[in-house]
Amino acid sequence: MKKLLTAIMVVLLLPLLSKAQYTxxxxxxxxxxxxxxPGASIVLKGAGYGTKSGAMGKYQLSNIKAGKYxxxxxxxxxxxxxxxxxxxGDQNVDFSLIQSAYLADEVIVMATRATEKSATTYKNVSKSEIEANNFGQDLPFIINNTPGVVVTSDAGAGVGYTGLRIRGSDATRVNVTVNGIPLNDAESQGSFFVNMPDFASSVENIQIQRGVGTSTNGAGAFGGSLNIQTSSPALSPYAELNNTYGSFNTLKNTVKIGTGLIDNKFSFDGRLSxxxxxxxxxxxxxxxxxxxxSGAYHGKTDLLRINVFSGAERTYQSWNGVPESRLNGDIAGMNAYVSRNGLNERDSxxxxxxxxxxxNSYLYKDQNDNYWQDHYQLLYAxxxxxxxxxxxxxxxxxGRGYYEEYKDNQEFANxxxxxxxxxxxxxxxTDLVRRRWLNNNFYGVTYAFNYRPQSNLNFTLGGAYNQxxxxxxxQITWAEVASALNNSDHYYDGRGNKNDFNVYAKANYSPIEKLSLFADLQYRRVNYDITGTDTYQQVFDIHQDFNFFNPKVGATYFVDKTSNIYxxxxxxxxxxxxxxxxxxxxGILPKSERLYDAEAGYRIKDNRFSAGVNVYGMIYKxxxxxxxxxxxxxxxxxxNVPDSYRAGIEIDGSYTISQHFLINANAALSRNKIKEFNEQIYNYDINDYTTINYKKTDISFSPNAVVFGELVYKPFIGFAIALQSKYVDKQYMDNTQNEQRKLKGYWVNNARLGYDFSFKGVKNMNIGLLANNILNKKYESNGYTYGSISDGVRTTDNFYFPQAGTNLLLSLNVKF
Structure with missing residues (x-):
């Protein structure tokens, strides 16, 4: 691998030996x-040069020889x-583009997107940014460098089961939509990107809204939302081959094809990964x-698109993490763990x-998670x-799938x-092998009407109904001692039925040129039924109805053409x-949660510099x-805890130092507290729980600081080197703020190299290298803890998910 990388670096740096004349x-x-x-394609015809416009619409073509182009x-x-x-000589050439005659795909997500007039906190991630960071890792790792985001991987390398937190809130509190359609699982409320492998290769752009954001469809956004738009059609036919190989035998193969616009009306696109x-x-x-x-009809005033996409995953389970004694090499601690948990000889x-x-605690050869998910979307504008x-x-x-596991010493009665x-x-x-299945169907309708009676007034009425x-x-698929159950019989059967209706009305009004007022009112009704038996033969007959009113108001004042406050x-x-x-x-059912979110900020952007500062306070009931x-x-x-809050400041900026250097940086500093918390720990001395009261403790998995910085160096056209550094502060694994039950803070440094060039018959060839954790930092990005009291002594078991040391991903992407 070292020889291969050396050869690649030599090839990449050869063009530095020659220097063209103009820019x-x-x-x-x-x-x-x-x-x-941003993201517009700029091509110097006949010269083999091309680039994309940056965040401020700026572009640059360097080393151009004199001549007519x-x-x-x-x-x-x-x-x-x-x-x-x-x-x-050096030249400045600006372009002002006119909208095409046909309706663009952006209208599909417009109703749920934030704009500068929405007075909300958001970050747009363009297609070019997604492509630059897409080496086959799950989608959370592709947006890892955005403000306040923390990611983790069960298997340690970003492939398989991954996790995402925004402002300390996990995936069950982050609303995700694809073309305005809810993606979160209706029952767990999580989003499992492992079920959508390489989905980033079919994404046009992503908007990340932090906090409550604007009204959208699906589960409530308590930490943030991801609004994903799938790929729009290319203007001309194309074919792509994207391949990645790297550490841990990681391999990605992707084929993409598209017709471009046929007769300026039809388009067809496909991907296989x-x-x-x-x-x-x-x-x-x-x-x-x-x-x-995807297939679409593009008319002058209408758009009809059909998307069909599917994912299948098979992952060996690595859900249990590493016990603290194993992580620290503590022999005595491991022996105590074996005794305390009754591990058999093989597991010991x-x-x-x-x-x-x-x-990895699992040894059974088929200890796998298997899931298939098919999506069908009919979109019309x-x-x-x-x-x-x-x-x-x-x-x-x-969706349908199961996870299989080997269990020893299982009681038939259970x-x-x-x-x-x-x-x-x-x-x-008996010892046995069991499969736990989930089969589900999710379907519905989403809609939005937009009315703009005058240039300073805009209304949107939208909503959804989903079931x-x-x-x-x-199922028990094998047992050492046979029971009265056949392999295909069910030993438990449960149902989860959920109806989710919402309607929202949004308005933007500018009474004067520099001021924009924003109002957004949403009503959401949820009916949720849980019936049947669960994995432990418990019988459920739960019926819950919720009626939620979610208002949002805001104002944006435009100081000048380059800056605004909101x-x-x-x-x-x-x-x-x-x-x-x-x-x-x-007899005790959970109450619904409520969040009051106040946000204020300042945004500025000019030709070389863009920045935003946002302060927020999120009060939970x-x-x-x-x-x-x-x-x-x-x-x-x-x-439920009665009172808790998150408060913080977020800073996000980009500065083009020169034609060769660019800096990106962001920071999220916060305070995340539960005003009063009662820990419940089981006490074997009294065969009951002991309550320990805490005041003003940190909310678990909520780092007080998340900081990111990136230096991009572009020595010549088509070649870029990015050095990235990210710091995540310590995180407590429970809500007691105990220093013995925490994830340590960590700095992780990555490097990304990319070289784009073209030659006859090839529109673009990209050689990319992603070097993760280049300083080989040993760190853990997730974990969990539990404990008990016996003989007056508290025993705590901590478990961690270590992430990989230095590892490489090398990609070769070819566009025809």
Whole structure:
């Protein structure tokens, strides 16, 4: 691998030996209101040069020899513009593009997107940024460098099961939509990107809204939201081959094809992907497959698009993490852990002899998670008049899958089975293999009407109605001692049915040129039923109805053409997830949560510099948190705490130092507190829970500081080196703010190299290298803890998810 990298670096640096004479630079904007267009394609015809416009619409072509050239600029939804120039010195050439005659795909997500007039906190991630960071890792790792985001990987290398937190809020509190259609699982409320491998290769752009954000569809946004738009059609036919290979035998193969616009009306696009990896953790392997198909009709006033995409994942489970004693190489601690948890000889040997950071407690060869998910979207948009437009969607998602696990010494009674009688004596336990299944159907409609009666006034009326039907059941596929159950029989059967209706009305009004007022009112009704039995034979018959009113107001004042200040206040409500109902005390149901979110900030951007500063306060009522109390079968119980809050400041900026250097940086500094918290810890001395009261403790997994910096060096056209550094402050694994139960803070440094060039028959070839954790930092990005009291002594078990040391991903992407 070292020899290969050395050879690649030599090839990349050869062009430095020669130097051309002149530079062409300028900006790309939209003609009507002169807003910048980042991500526009700029091509110097006949010279093999090309680039993309940056965040402020700026572009630069360097090392251009004297002569006559045609420079062409294209941007989706706009007419291509060409200019003939005579190069005999450095030149500035600006472009103002005119919108195309057909309706652009951006109208599909417009209703749920924030703008500068929305007075909300957001970050747009362009297609070019996504492509530059897409080496096959899950989507959370591609947006890892945005403000306040913390990511983790169970297998340690960003492939397989990954996690995402925004402002300390986990994935169950982050609303995710794809083309305005909810992606979060209706019951768990999480988003599992492992079910959508390489989806980033079919994404046009992402908007990340922090805090409550604007009204959207699906689960309530308590930490943030991801608004994803899938790929728009290219202007001309294309084919792409994207391949990545790297550490831990990580391999990504992607094929993309598209027709471009046929007769300026039709387009067809497709993608086929495969990702596989052994993972950093022992046996943390993944095999992921997916496809994406899209066909569209583009009219002058309407757009009809059909998207069909699917993902299949098979991952070896690495969900348990590494015990603290194994991580620290503490032999005595590991022996105590073995004794305390009753590990058998095989599992004890595995614990004592594994690599300290790669330990995986699972040894059964088929300890896999298997899931398939199919998505169908029918999207339609219509420009009814200059003032009035509509967009809507019908959607259907079908998911099914199971995880298989080996369990020893299982009591037949726990599976609702009679004890077999062998040689006249009942047998109460057996080793077995079980599968726990989830089959679900999710379908519905989303819509939005937009009315703009005058230039300073805009109304949007939108909403959705979605239904979820989930089936939870289990099978015993093998048992050492046969029972009365066949392999295909179910030992439990549960149902989860959910209806989710919402309607929202938004208005933007500018009473004077520099002031924009924003109002957004949403009503959401949820009906949730849980029936049948769960994994431990408990019977449920739960029926809950919720009616939520979520108002949002804000104002933006434009100081000048380059800067504005804004302030907003929002309210959000959220129901509990399935586990909050299933894992609870008899007769006690969780309350819904409420969030009051105040945001204020300042944004500025000019030709070389853009920055934003945002301060926020998020006040929670009845937030659900883990207290340490467990159900009779050992599952965590989340309980409402009356008062908690998050408050902080976020800074995000970019500065173009020169034609060769660019700096990106952001920081999220926060204070995250529960005003009063009662920990519940089981006390074997009294066979009951002991309550310990705490005041003003940190909310778990909420670092007080998340800081990112990036230096980009572009020595010549097409070549870029990015050095990235990210710091995540310490995180407590429970809500007691105990220094013995925390994740240590960590600095991680990455490097990314990319070289774009072209030659006859190839539109663009990109060689990329992503070097993760280049300083080989040993750190853990996630974990969990539990404890008990016995003989007056508290015993705590901490578990961690170590992340990989230095590792490489090398990519070769070819566009025809």
């Amino acid at each position: 062409i630079s300028g900006s790309v904007s939209e003609k009507t209101n002169q807003t910048f267009l 045609t420079i062409a600029v294209s941007f989706l939804g706009f007419e291509t513009q060409q200019k003939i120039i005579e190069v005999n 495969r990702i596989q990896s052994d993972g950093y953790v022992d046996r943390g392997a993944s095999l992921l497959k997916s496809y994406f198909l 040997i595995n614990l004592l002899n594994s690599d300290s950071r790669k330990y 219509k420009q009814l008049s200059e003032q009035f437009s509509f967009n809507g969607a019908l959607h259907y998602t079908y 599976y609702g089975l009679p004890n077999p009688v062998i040689n006249g004596a009942p047998v109460t336990e 979820y039907r989930g089936k939870h059941f289990g 302030a907003s206040f929002s309210v959000a409500n959220k129901e509990g997830n399935r586990d909050d109902y299933v894992n609870t005390k008899a 009845d937030q659900l948190v883990i207290t340490g109390e467990l159900t009779d079968v050992g599952s965590n119980i989340r309980q």
